[in-house]
Amino acid sequence: MDHRPREFRVGTLLLDRYEVVAILGASQMGEVWQCFDRQTGQDVAIRWLPPDLRRSKKMLNVLHAEIRRIAGKRHPNIAIIRQIVHAGEQTYVVGDYAPGLDVETWARQGESGRRTLAEVLPILAQIAAGLDFAHQQRIAHCNLTPSNVFIGLDGVVRVTDFGLMTRRHVEFVRGKATRTGVTGTYLAPELRTEDSEPDSGSDQYALAILAWDLLAGAPPELDADPPDFLPASARAALRRATAPKPRNRFASCADFVRALGGERVTSRRGRSATEWRRIRRCFGVAFTMLGVGAGLGFGGYLAVEAIRNPPPPPERKAATPIRPEPVAPKKEGPARPVVEKLVATTPLPVEGQPWVTQTGQMEFVWVPPLGMWIGRFEVTNEEYALKDPEHDSGEFRELSLREPRQPVVRVNFDDTAAYAAWLTEQERAAGKLLPGWRYRLPSRAEAIAYTRAGLSAVFPWGEAWPPNRGNYGDESLAAAFRDLQFISGYQDGFAVTAPVEASGENAWGLFGAGGNVWETTSKFAGGAEFGGWHGGGWDDHSTVRLGCEMTYGFLGNARGAVNGFRLVLAPIAGEEPPPPAAKAPAATPPPS
Numbered sequence: 001m002d003h004r005p006r007e008f009r010v011g012t013l014l015l016d017r018y019e020v021v022a023i024l025g026a027s028q029m030g031e032v033w034q035c036f037d038r039q040t041g042q043d044v045a046i047r048w049l050p051p052d053l054r055r056s057k058k059m060l061n062v063l064h065a066e067i068r069r070i071a072g073k074r075h076p077n078i079a080i081i082r083q084i085v086h087a088g089e090q091t092y093v094v095g096d097y098a099p100g101l102d103v104e105t106w107a108r109q110g111e112s113g114r115r116t117l118a119e120v121l122p123i124l125a126q127i128a129a130g131l132d133f134a135h136q137q138r139i140a141h142c143n144l145t146p147s148n149v150f151i152g153l154d155g156v157v158r159v160t161d162f163g164l165m166t167r168r169h170v171e172f173v174r175g176k177a178t179r180t181g182v183t184g185t186y187l188a189p190e191l192r193t194e195d196s197e198p199d200s201g202s203d204q205y206a207l208a209i210l211a212w213d214l215l216a217g218a219p220p221e222l223d224a225d226p227p228d229f230l231p232a233s234a235r236a237a238l239r240r241a242t243a244p245k246p247r248n249r250f251a252s253c254a255d256f257v258r259a260l261g262g263e264r265v266t267s268r269r270g271r272s273a274t275e276w277r278r279i280r281r282c283f284g285v286a287f288t289m290l291g292v293g294a295g296l297g298f299g300g301y302l303a304v305e306a307i308r309n310p311p312p313p314p315e316r317k318a319a320t321p322i323r324p325e326p327v328a329p330k331k332e333g334p335a336r337p338v339v340e341k342l343v344a345t346t347p348l349p350v351e352g353q354p355w356v357t358q359t360g361q362m363e364f365v366w367v368p369p370l371g372m373w374i375g376r377f378e379v380t381n382e383e384y385a386l387k388d389p390e391h392d393s394g395e396f397r398e399l400s401l402r403e404p405r406q407p408v409v410r411v412n413f414d415d416t417a418a419y420a421a422w423l424t425e426q427e428r429a430a431g432k433l434l435p436g437w438r439y440r441l442p443s444r445a446e447a448i449a450y451t452r453a454g455l456s457a458v459f460p461w462g463e464a465w466p467p468n469r470g471n472y473g474d475e476s477l478a479a480a481f482r483d484l485q486f487i488s489g490y491q492d493g494f495a496v497t498a499p500v501e502a503s504g505e506n507a508w509g510l511f512g513a514g515g516n517v518w519e520t521t522s523k524f525a526g527g528a529e530f531g532g533w534h535g536g537g538w539d540d541h542s543t544v545r546l547g548c549e550m551t552y553g554f555l556g557n558a559r560g561a562v563n564g565f566r567l568v569l570a571p572i573a574g575e576e577p578p579p580p581a582a583k584a585p586a587a588t589p590p591p592s
Helices: 057-070 103-109 117-136 189-193 200-216 233-241 253-260 271-310 380-386 413-429 444-452 475-479
Strands: 018-027 030-037 042-048 083-087 090-096 150-151 157-159 170-173 176-180 361-367 373-374 437-440 520-521 530-534 566-571
Touching: 018 042, 057 083, 103 150, 103 200, 117 157, 117 200, 117 253, 189 200, 200 233, 200 253, 233 253, 413 437, 413 520, 444 520, 444 530
Parallel strands: none
Antiparallel strands: 018 030, 030 042, 042 090, 083 090, 150 157, 170 176, 361 373, 373 566, 437 566, 520 530
16 A cells, blocks of 8 residues: 555545544644544544654654553543554554544634633633643643644543654754744743743643633733733733743643632642753852862962961981872762673583673573573663664763663664674674574563563562562652652662663573563564563553563654663574464545
């Protein structure tokens, strides 16, 4: 099938699964269709991303991160994006379908093109509930406007298009994001003039402008006062929610709606992450200047005293040997445990013995129940750099993920499969690979098996809670990021990814098998189809996500801060054949 969107029409079968029911519209963010999902029997909304958007890794990474945070969750007032699908050169975003009338059209159907406060409050309350739920998942809408809020026939309001803007308001030119500054009345002032991250305060500002638009029939002009026909309490609520400084706004969107309706709201909003960064920078500059000034003043005083009172000449003494004081090693974070390196004693891998590659000295452990070698550690940054020196695992909120012995992250299924093929070629060319064997990704079943290490427990470490090994969302993460959830009573010592040697060893001698990064798997042994991410990551805290059989991910094209991988060395003869391709029904053209 040719997936060019201009050829889609009602009745077309998209991606061998979604039957086009209606064309919903188009914008700079792409065309949108209502489709019937033949697998689930539900209506979905599918958006085709135009070329400039689908070429933007930043845009896709933001979408993948937000899909992961909200995976498996539902809220009646949010149409959630569920997955991203690549088909040839085309990219589609699949999400919940929001039936009904957009709120702008609904508002213009009121008397004089606007709605009364009594009519608007129930609508705004549902929008606020959806936004506050998303903010609890660390997701900001970033682009709330009347065109992406819909009122169903059942009266339920749904907000759409979460995540379809990057963290900053930008325009895309050939796949690169460029900040544009002012992008409309709904853009909060802190995002127009500063390099700030959108957050719940930015969405609250947009919600207040939306309320203003519905009540007055048009959004406000710059520095305009709320309409005089509104009650004093409503005008005060609009002024506070549109305050230039985010911390002067309400603590939540629901608080704004309550105040708009005349309730007295006393809760206060804390400083945003951007404000705290600015304060830390200011204090840093001030302390530096004070230190320099104090140092210059004290140095001048010593120089004057030395001129006035020169010291007497020192007495000559017999020279004595000087013994240097031992220098204590510099501590940077938790101490890395000393893990004895494996040694390969044979020129080629021998079953029952450990193996170390010539390329990068990667260590593999022989696992008899699986009849293969399993990577002792997850692939590290320094090992991945041998193939791709330009790759950067980056940071998470200014904490590095790129140290040599940290596991490589921000790699997707295609990246990891290409690395396995590259390592196979390198080792085969060096004469270090058995005939009929190759390096590859583990299948999902194999990953579950080596994570359990012969046990039948619910969690990689056993049945008890909290964990006793592995790098998860612990109290170190909570201390570094106060807004993130964590496992109470558990301390692994790392706020983000741990060096692979510090990620916890299981009964089969594998480190990080369950906890550090989510490991990429294939659907079946040796297959070229993504099987999900497995094992739990450094920011996970939920018992549901840490189970041995937990796998997440619809597609393998995410490059998130928790996405890494481990390799296995396995016989090609033991790989599973791909399942027969299912025949999809042909597209049915519409009646002429």
